[in-house]
Amino acid sequence: MAPGVKLSGIQRQALALYRGFLRTARIKSPEERHRIESVVSAEFRENTRTVDRRNFVYIEYLIRRGKRQLDQLKNPDIIGLSTLKINKDISVEEAMHALGGAAALEQFAADGDHVLSNV
Numbered sequence: 001m002a003p004g005v006k007l008s009g010i011q012r013q014a015l016a017l018y019r020g021f022l023r024t025a026r027i028k029s030p031e032e033r034h035r036i037e038s039v040v041s042a043e044f045r046e047n048t049r050t051v052d053r054r055n056f057v058y059i060e061y062l063i064r065r066g067k068r069q070l071d072q073l074k075n076p077d078i079i080g081l082s083t084l085k086i087n088k089d090i091s092v093e094e095a096m097h098a099l100g101g102a103a104a105l106e107q108f109a110a111d112g113d114h115v116l117s118n119v
Helices: 009-025 030-048 058-072 092-099 102-111
Strands: 079-082 114-117
Touching: 009 030, 009 058, 030 058
Parallel strands: none
Antiparallel strands: 079 114
């Protein structure tokens, strides 16, 4: 950031969330740290590219979702972060089968498109 640049409140929240993920990645294993950093970086870049800057409702949703994911990642029992790419052309039944049933689908819907693993 250039000195003297004023950030909006939502920009400060997004930047704080990004930094929070990077800080949390430091407490994980070196392999997972690298993976977390690349996943988070890719996700933020993708959202920067695809989300309309004036869509505050969606941006606030993404920040809330990111905060939930960050809180989960801070749990010492969680060892890493994985991503899922969902083919939007498949049916709900196919998605349920692929994810392991209705409970997995509900958890997926709650967490977004990232899965935290503690295996």
